Amino acid sequence: MDPSVETLLTVLVIFCSFYILFYISKQGKGKGKALPGPRPLPIIGNLHMLGRLPHRSLYHLAKKHGPIMSIRLGSVPTVVVSSPPVAEMFLKTHDVVFASRPKVQVLQSIYNGKKGIAFTELGPYWRSVRKFCNQQLFNASKIESFAPSRKEVLAHFIESLKEAAVAKEVVNISKKVGDLNEKMTLKMILGPVKKYEEFNLKDLIGELTYLAGAFNLADFVPFLGAFDLQGLKARTRTLGEKLDKALEMIINDHQQQKQDDFVGMMLTELNKQMNPDGDIMDRNSIKAITIDMIVASLDTSAATLEWALSELIRHPSVMRKFQQELESVIGKRMVEESDLPKLEYLDMVVRETLRLHPIAPLLVPRESMEDIVIDGCYIPKKSRVLVNVWTIGRDPNVWSSNVEEFFPERFINSNIELHGHDFELIPFGSGRRVCPGKKLGLITVKLILAQLVHCFDWELPSGMSPNELDMTENFGTSVPRKTNLCAKPIYRM
Numbered sequence: 001m002d003p004s005v006e007t008l009l010t011v012l013v014i015f016c017s018f019y020i021l022f023y024i025s026k027q028g029k030g031k032g033k034a035l036p037g038p039r040p041l042p043i044i045g046n047l048h049m050l051g052r053l054p055h056r057s058l059y060h061l062a063k064k065h066g067p068i069m070s071i072r073l074g075s076v077p078t079v080v081v082s083s084p085p086v087a088e089m090f091l092k093t094h095d096v097v098f099a100s101r102p103k104v105q106v107l108q109s110i111y112n113g114k115k116g117i118a119f120t121e122l123g124p125y126w127r128s129v130r131k132f133c134n135q136q137l138f139n140a141s142k143i144e145s146f147a148p149s150r151k152e153v154l155a156h157f158i159e160s161l162k163e164a165a166v167a168k169e170v171v172n173i174s175k176k177v178g179d180l181n182e183k184m185t186l187k188m189i190l191g192p193v194k195k196y197e198e199f200n201l202k203d204l205i206g207e208l209t210y211l212a213g214a215f216n217l218a219d220f221v222p223f224l225g226a227f228d229l230q231g232l233k234a235r236t237r238t239l240g241e242k243l244d245k246a247l248e249m250i251i252n253d254h255q256q257q258k259q260d261d262f263v264g265m266m267l268t269e270l271n272k273q274m275n276p277d278g279d280i281m282d283r284n285s286i287k288a289i290t291i292d293m294i295v296a297s298l299d300t301s302a303a304t305l306e307w308a309l310s311e312l313i314r315h316p317s318v319m320r321k322f323q324q325e326l327e328s329v330i331g332k333r334m335v336e337e338s339d340l341p342k343l344e345y346l347d348m349v350v351r352e353t354l355r356l357h358p359i360a361p362l363l364v365p366r367e368s369m370e371d372i373v374i375d376g377c378y379i380p381k382k383s384r385v386l387v388n389v390w391t392i393g394r395d396p397n398v399w400s401s402n403v404e405e406f407f408p409e410r411f412i413n414s415n416i417e418l419h420g421h422d423f424e425l426i427p428f429g430s431g432r433r434v435c436p437g438k439k440l441g442l443i444t445v446k447l448i449l450a451q452l453v454h455c456f457d458w459e460l461p462s463g464m465s466p467n468e469l470d471m472t473e474n475f476g477t478s479v480p481r482k483t484n485l486c487a488k489p490i491y492r493m
Helices: 003-026 054-065 084-093 105-110 124-137 140-145 147-166 173-190 194-199 201-213 222-227 232-256 262-268 283-314 316-329 337-342 344-356 438-455
Strands: 068-073 076-081 372-374 377-379 384-387 456-459 486-491
Touching (some): 054 068, 054 076, 076 084, 084 384, 105 201, 140 147, 140 438, 147 173, 147 337, 147 438, 147 486, 173 262, 173 283, 173 486, 194 201, 194 232, 201 232, 201 283, 232 262, 232 283, 262 283, 283 316, 283 344, 283 438, 283 456, 316 438, 337 438, 438 456
Parallel strands (some): 076 384
Antiparallel strands (some): 068 076, 372 377, 456 486
């Protein structure tokens, strides 16, 4: 490196270090006390403390610094919430202050600026789109209208597993469930999927979730963004072009032939959804919302099913109790969606799975829209808020001493539900930014899980015992198993 360039970079680093330290020391002076938390380093802040699994690292930091603590991610002031009462303060009492989203470089590029719903800043456009999605896409009648489609896809899936059982084959459950969930999801959102196979949407969405979950220095140390040190900007640009080409074809196809799916409904309502600023939901909105729905559905439901079946295999007594309920309520027929409300133990198994294995353990980050003082502590505008629901699910004040044990019976006579009102269990978030598709997601997970357990016993390969099953996590936009779950189905109907 040229000596003059090296000197310039050194001076720049020193200047930025002193500026950040000065900024931190002055921020909030006279407005309230500072939140407790670990001391940040110059430039990188506390980024070095996050590790490979940030939710676990923050869990240990919260044990030392408390259920509301401050860390600094590069130049971004960040509040970490780790208990139900504190979560209620941020997501209910002061929800309007913390209801926006921070800007993420990858998502800003892919999502046509601010046109989606999950990652869009709070404002008139977001309110308009949220209202549309809740009323037109995720209402009870619309979800129910796709029940026959879900039943058909699931029946083919069970038949393929029966063939594997007859052949005594070991099945890659992770892949099988992922493919099943993809078919169910894309059929609801896009209609007949075969015509779009040339774009390989699953791989494109996989690349998007990787880029969105990747640690991007530019989001936390903005002056590094111009250098694209990780090559993420170039990959994002390529991905954006491919996704846009696929979505253009999908929209054009739906315009030529009306289809009763989510994209078709958005096109029907295109000119009816006008927000207070006079902006309509345009073509870019449809693209962004479509990506939002696919991303939210593909990984989350499949990962929840992986964890649920993994825990059931590791706990044979729980599996037997679940199967006894299914035999008692369902008998020898297939499980129908109308049966789900009657399966109380299934509901407890799903709640316990989401307590131990929340798919977004830090939820989607929020951002404060103004300066605020909470519990005497000053939180500046544009602070990022991470709600560690993984830690909340292990709070001994709520869940007693056996917090790491998979024990669905803890929900017997419990009023703690998944609707977002009980802050002891909020895997879908709460308040204004609660996941709009949670009802559809729960129906999908419960229906598939009930069918897998009702129709089959599951045996681990190579004589592996249940307590040898690897339960390591893989962190990203969701947290699935690090290794695929493989087992041999034994048909029991």
